[in-house]
Amino acid sequence: MEIPPPAPSPAAPPSLIETAGLTKLYGDFPAVSDLSFSVRAGEVIGLVGPNGAGKTTTLRCLSGIIPPTRGSVRICGHTIEREPIEAKRNLAFFPDEPRLFDYLTVAQHLTFTARIYNVANYREIARGLLEELEIADKADKLPGELSRGMKQKLAIACGFLHSPRAIFFDEPLTGLDPLGIRRMKDSIVKRAAAGAAILISSHLLHLLEEICSHVLILKDGRKIIDGTMDEVRRNFSEVSAGANLEEIFFRATGENKGP
Amino acid sequence: MGRALLYYELHSRWNRLRARLQRLRQPKYLFGALAGGLYFYWYVFGMLARRSMPGAAPPMPGPEHQALLKSLGALVLLVVLLLMWIVPHARAALIFTEAEVAFLFPAPVERRTLINFKLLKSQSAIFLSALFMTLIGRWSGGNYLFRAVGWWGVLSIVNLHLLGSSFARTLLLDRGISNWRRRLLVLGGLGLVATGVFLWLRQSLPAPPDFSSEQSEAKALAAFTGYVGQILAARPLPWLLAPFRLAVAPLFAADAKQFCLALGPVLGLIALHYLWVIRSNVAFEEASVELSRKFAERVAAVRSGNWQARKPKKGKRPPFELRPAGWPAVAIFWKNLISAGQFFTGRAWFYLIWITVIAGAVLRSGEEPAGRGAILMILAVSLGVISIIYGPQILRHDFRQDLRVADILKMYPIAGWQVVLGEILAPAAILAGAQWLLLLLAFLVCPAPVNHASVTVALRIAIALSAALVLPCVDFIALLLPNAAALIFPAWVQLGKDTPRGFETMGQQLILMFGQIIVLMLALLPAALAGGAAGFIAWFLFGKVVAAAVVPGALAAALVLAAEAAVGVHLLGKAFEHFDWSEGSPE
Numbered sequence: 064m065e066i067p068p069p070a071p072s073p074a075a076p077p078s079l080i081e082t083a084g085l086t087k088l089y090g091d092f093p094a095v096s097d098l099s100f101s102v103r104a105g106e107v108i109g110l111v112g113p114n115g116a117g118k119t120t121t122l123r124c125l126s127g128i129i130p131p132t133r134g135s136v137r138i139c140g141h142t143i144e145r146e147p148i149e150a151k152r153n154l155a156f157f158p159d160e161p162r163l164f165d166y167l168t169v170a171q172h173l174t175f176t177a178r179i180y181n182v183a184n185y186r187e188i189a190r191g192l193l194e195e196l197e198i199a200d201k202a203d204k205l206p207g208e209l210s211r212g213m214k215q216k217l218a219i220a221c222g223f224l225h226s227p228r229a230i231f232f233d234e235p236l237t238g239l240d241p242l243g244i245r246r247m248k249d250s251i252v253k254r255a256a257a258g259a260a261i262l263i264s265s266h267l268l269h270l271l272e273e274i275c276s277h278v279l280i281l282k283d284g285r286k287i288i289d290g291t292m293d294e295v296r297r298n299f300s301e302v303s304a305g306a307n308l309e310e311i312f313f314r315a316t317g318e319n320k321g322p
Numbered sequence: 323m324g325r326a327l328l329y330y331e332l333h334s335r336w337n338r339l340r341a342r343l344q345r346l347r348q349p350k351y352l353f354g355a356l357a358g359g360l361y362f363y364w365y366v367f368g369m370l371a372r373r374s375m376p377g378a379a380p381p382m383p384g385p386e387h388q389a390l391l392k393s394l395g396a397l398v399l400l401v402v403l404l405l406m407w408i409v410p411h412a413r414a415a416l417i418f419t420e421a422e423v424a425f426l427f428p429a430p431v432e433r434r435t436l437i438n439f440k441l442l443k444s445q446s447a448i449f450l451s452a453l454f455m456t457l458i459g460r461w462s463g464g465n466y467l468f469r470a471v472g473w474w475g476v477l478s479i480v481n482l483h484l485l486g487s488s489f490a491r492t493l494l495l496d497r498g499i500s501n502w503r504r505r506l507l508v509l510g511g512l513g514l515v516a517t518g519v520f521l522w523l524r525q526s527l528p529a530p531p532d533f534s535s536e537q538s539e540a541k542a543l544a545a546f547t548g549y550v551g552q553i554l555a556a557r558p559l560p561w562l563l564a565p566f567r568l569a570v571a572p573l574f575a576a577d578a579k580q581f582c583l584a585l586g587p588v589l590g591l592i593a594l595h596y597l598w599v600i601r602s603n604v605a606f607e608e609a610s611v612e613l614s615r616k617f618a619e620r621v622a623a624v625r626s627g628n629w630q631a632r633k634p635k636k637g638k639r640p641p642f643e644l645r646p647a648g649w650p651a652v653a654i655f656w657k658n659l660i661s662a663g664q665f666f667t668g669r670a671w672f673y674l675i676w677i678t679v680i681a682g683a684v685l686r687s688g689e690e691p692a693g694r695g696a697i698l699m700i701l702a703v704s705l706g707v708i709s710i711i712y713g714p715q716i717l718r719h720d721f722r723q724d725l726r727v728a729d730i731l732k733m734y735p736i737a738g739w740q741v742v743l744g745e746i747l748a749p750a751a752i753l754a755g756a757q758w759l760l761l762l763l764a765f766l767v768c769p770a771p772v773n774h775a776s777v778t779v780a781l782r783i784a785i786a787l788s789a790a791l792v793l794p795c796v797d798f799i800a801l802l803l804p805n806a807a808a809l810i811f812p813a814w815v816q817l818g819k820d821t822p823r824g825f826e827t828m829g830q831q832l833i834l835m836f837g838q839i840i841v842l843m844l845a846l847l848p849a850a851l852a853g854g855a856a857g858f859i860a861w862f863l864f865g866k867v868v869a870a871a872v873v874p875g876a877l878a879a880a881l882v883l884a885a886e887a888a889v890g891v892h893l894l895g896k897a898f899e900h901f902d903w904s905e906g907s908p909e
Contacts, residue, residue: 178653
């Protein structure tokens, strides 16, 4: 399915992440079915759903890690199937576990990433990121010498080095201490304010509620609903006007909230 | 509780076996199992069949040699057990899986039960090791069953002694006796005993014969072994070695009666060791948690292709400065060189070249340099040839290491062919560098021809240059093949931590290795033809001088190989772009 070109609108910011009819099959099993949505510059979308809903698979398809079985993905106007290099230059994906090279130091990770993304002035950007993330004193350390939180900070520094405009987070808040969670939330909001389109998958609904402008609920690989928080609330008229994301989630997915 | 552990162990093994049988429904495992099974059959049952043929069974060594071997075996066992009291420094620890630690340590399980559980589990490894040792020593004759049981006894004693000594070490540490103090005590005691034995032996033993006066090497060897036998038979050594001789006795049993008589004492030794271990009330849990974590990491690393099986402890100096602009493939090359280790820096190669040059110059001087040079040259050339086949299996700083982070590689804005090129360059460069060193050594030590006037210095230089030109291209092609296998048949190559093991995996690896050799031969054929044709033309044009034909021939061959490599990189790049590492594993 081809994505129609976005309608010109002087008021609305451009769509930086667009997908139409995205489907991913593992054998006969549909992990994601016919998923379509878009994320505009400055928007933060919370991707929520029960375990096995297809959140991680969606993020991996969107970031070009795995090929979709059907459908189309466009990042900053570049179709990821046809122009993967241009599309990937504009995106960053942060998996749930920081994926680092055991044998490269913190500084070497940044040097390597700079060459991969051709970031000419990376030294200044890297210095700023390391200081912002408070790991400037760990430049000569290997990942094995870092705590999980620090590893995550290094992964974030590498991901932000090329100033991506489309950013995907898979469970970014899990395993962080309260200060780490606060910093991560600030960082996400700051990037969105700077014009990035952000998609976050997480089970921490109350935290998503604080930073997301939009929400997309998945179940069994299918989209249940997406839109702003208010739009989603309106769609579930039974839920009260002040209902939180948790209540909407249980209502939308039909999951039993339990005792 | 013991029943629960038995239940866990039996069901784990049964489920593992069932999973392996179930996956045989997939052709890749079925063919692997068939190949692995055939190989095993050929190795074990074929050997048994050959042994059953009249006159095929190797003879048992004579009684004199038997006695000598038994004494030597006892001596080796004594040394192994002594080392357990000298070398280790850590507190007692048993290796459990991480799941076992999580379930069993907080559970109301007695320490003794955990030890029994571990001892029971270790038996499967001991059985397999005993089988392996029996197979290795199959040419030395004797009964297979006696051998296997004999090895089981020896290995069980070693295993129990290792555990018991670790408990004793922990007890000593708890009582304030440090590792160094313990070592000094053991070595001091050992020194006293050794001095006493030496003084005793000096009185009772005749002076050693003059081995160099023997007419042949065989006679000198016989005289030497005879003297060693005399030493080991002279008092007080038989008394000292008596318990160790008992432990190894079943290995040397000539018939069933001897075997049965020898087995009793071994079982007694095992029982004594078991009582020692089980009655040692030593806390091993804390050290075991740490050891189990390290072991799990090591297993995961080995299974994912990191044969060093350890994480680097400190950052390594980069091989060169990586600038932020330029081909991204160079970044991957740079990264993989760092991964290969400190040894592969420019400085290290510089020193190696100088060492080779100096060694070559030294070897060319002195007495009989020609004979020594010829041997070294043959050795260097043989190593170079062997490295073409085994080098790509050993150097795995490429996709076989990096497909663990395939998701990260796939995310990079790089064309597939650049990723492939970057991945293969590091092992190719290391392999070519090592081969160039061997080539340099072979060239330097190559003796001047005496009877072959046609082997001129010019020809030798031409051959060395040609080899230096062709080898990197051959290496690159040879490395393309396992990397292609990793991308096209990821399930057949050791990649992720869940890589299956067993017969079928062994068979898969055999099939892959044979396939790679065949494909390498096919890839070399056009290059050989082109090289031959170009060499012939050059020979004809340049006055039929062989030296003048070698380099053009090599150049043509290298060009064909480079073209093949380029096509291979392009195709593999496409394969990488379509590589779906998540296939079959929904998340």
